[in-house]
Amino acid sequence: MHAAGKTSRAPSTASGLAGSLLAAGLALGVPLPAAAQTGHQQGAAHRVSTPAAEPSLPPELQEVRQALRKYQDPLVAVRDGFASTVGCVAYPNGAMGVHFLNPANIGPTPEPLRPALLVYEPAEGGSLRLVAAEWFVPLATGITERPTLFGRPFDGPMAGHEPLMPDALHHYDLHVWLFKENPDGLFAVTNPNVGCGGYAYAVMEGPPAIVPHPARH
DSSP states (O other), rough: OOOOOOOOOOOOHHHHHHHHHHHOOOOOTTEEEEEEEETTSOOOOOOOOOOOOOOOOOOOHHHHHHHGGGSSSHHHHHHOEEEEEEEEHHHETTTEEEEEOOOEEEEEEEETTTEEEEEEEEEEGGGGGEEEEEEEEEEEOOOOOOOOOTEEEEEEEOOOOTTSSSSTTTTEEEEOSSSSOOOTTOOOSTTTTOOTTOOOOOEEEEOOOOOOOOOOO
């Protein structure tokens, strides 16, 4: 695997996307509305995480995991430009966790060593444990076809994940469970070993709507 370099992208596009994401409330310390604190799907019960080992990975992904291992300390992630989205995202049969977003890593071409998001699960004493990384490509970057990384096509395109992301933020994404075994698969959207139970900002979501890819001109 080639080491990832910086992909050239128009500064106006990158800064515009960053501004839109941060304006939407995807920033460190931004409180969720009261409805989000009790769950997007009212009355849904949150499960707690269950222990699981790190998965076995092919060499390409072992390199990625090793490069991202420093972010097991979320403060290191913050210093490197990742900001917490605060909410712990769960689905009825599994969870994603707490996302940390780095707008500088968003562009039309996903880079293996520069995921846009890091994913943590709530852990002991209010701490966070790194479980996954997510590569995220909004349609607003001008992409013309479905992205692929690690030999895997991205999921989507889909609407944004309310309430933490505006519905209008249509995008592709790819989750890779680098740090916690996922019985549903390495690239599954959610992990049944991850839960948000006991976390103050737990959000129970439903699957986002699939949207059409813009027609080529």
